Amino acid sequence: MTTIAELPPGFVDKVLSAQSTFRSVMDAMARPGSVQRIVPMAGVPGPTMRGTAAIALTLFDHDTPLWLDARMAERSDVVKWLKFHTGAPVVQDSSIASFALISDGAALPPLERFALGTNEYPDRSTTVILQVESLDSGRSFELRGPGIDGVATLQASIRPFDLFERLRFNEALFPRGIDLVLVADDAVVAIPRTTRVVNKGS
């Protein structure tokens, strides 16, 4: 039984830490493939990375149904920390989630199971936050799309290995689709639904 006193802390300065974290995420979303750093730090329960914890404290609240992968959901310290600091309801049905937290990429469910939005309201879709091994080394990817001046390259070590092949369904679905936020420790890269990613090989 965890008491509140034993929970890892939230932000020291809620207001300015959330603002700084949001700007990093906003810059990441506006410039897909660019690696942004999250500076403010909070406690990190269980398998939660520093960046993920900061994003959760910045964007989650009682209005954002949250889906957790099995490795997160089975950890009561993670669930309690999220509940205490954000108040976001944890849901079993991934298709109604505003956000999904994935700590084990190999167990990423088919992306169709998340909310894809509707053609009338494409914004009502799940933002998938996926923790990855590295966002500065590994395989090379080429990114194109809004926010990118020509071509952007990303070096990342990501599981599942076929993530970007799976993400290609965004092209046919648009304006519906999945927006992806990759986190490795304090580094963040966003892949909104408009970004086209091709594998450049290693």
Place this chain on the structure above:
Amino acid sequence: MNAPAYNFAYLDEQTKRMIRRAILKAIAIPGYQVPFASREMPMPYGWGTGGVQVTAAILGPQDVLKVIDQGSDDTTNAISIRKFFAKTAGVATTTATEDATVIQTRHRIPETSLHANQVLVYQVPIPEPLRFLEPRETETRRMHALAEYGLMHVKLYEDIARFGHIATAYAYPVKVNARYVMDPSPTPKFDNPKMDNCPALQLFGAGREKRIYAIPPYTQVVSLDFEDHPFEPYRFNAPCALCAAENSYLDEIVIDDKGGRMFVCSDTDYCEGRQAAGHHGSLSAAPYKEKAQEGSNG
């Protein structure tokens, strides 16, 4: 009592989270209007409540804020919004376009090219470009869902049939990333080309209509037109009377009751910068002459 009366940047944290989530979705779906729970602000609708809420949600203590109204840093609306954030967020403010990290604007895009470390926040009165063609929200929403924009082309065609050219001079509709038709807010169509492939992030806030939308950096923005009636930016055919600029957007100012008028840059920072750099227009000496006369009288 020393406790601050307001949260940083006025809005409470729950409101900021809601607006921030809307901004992220807006960036992910360029040109699509994301509904948001717009709050009452301490200023009337029509004075930039949408832009103010977007600015409040993104602003941090390191930011340098510039606010313009019709290109001017010195009008009531611009000054009061600038003071509002200087007071509630303690941010540095500037009138110099290149020094600003966040620029809130009503109805203009600065003449100076924007750079990648800037965010341009537009105040938007009517975000729906199809609203005057189709009043029902249910219908315009379906038209956007189906990318059914024939009605907008009919409107532009009717301009041509009636006037011989596309007479829409401001709020000229654009297509963003080859998908959504978007209202660029009532900027003069002179500014439309600046939105295309812009290095800065562009965010749009409509407070009364409760919509946020965005154009990510380096995104294609095309002004709607026809092959035989291509889009043309409009500008008065005159140099600025103060700085002699030939390529800036001009305001027409009546200067007497005998039909006299002068054309001056609407972007005050751009005009002052050019005058400081030694450019002089046909009337630029006038204020100095007046000052000299005042001096000799006194």
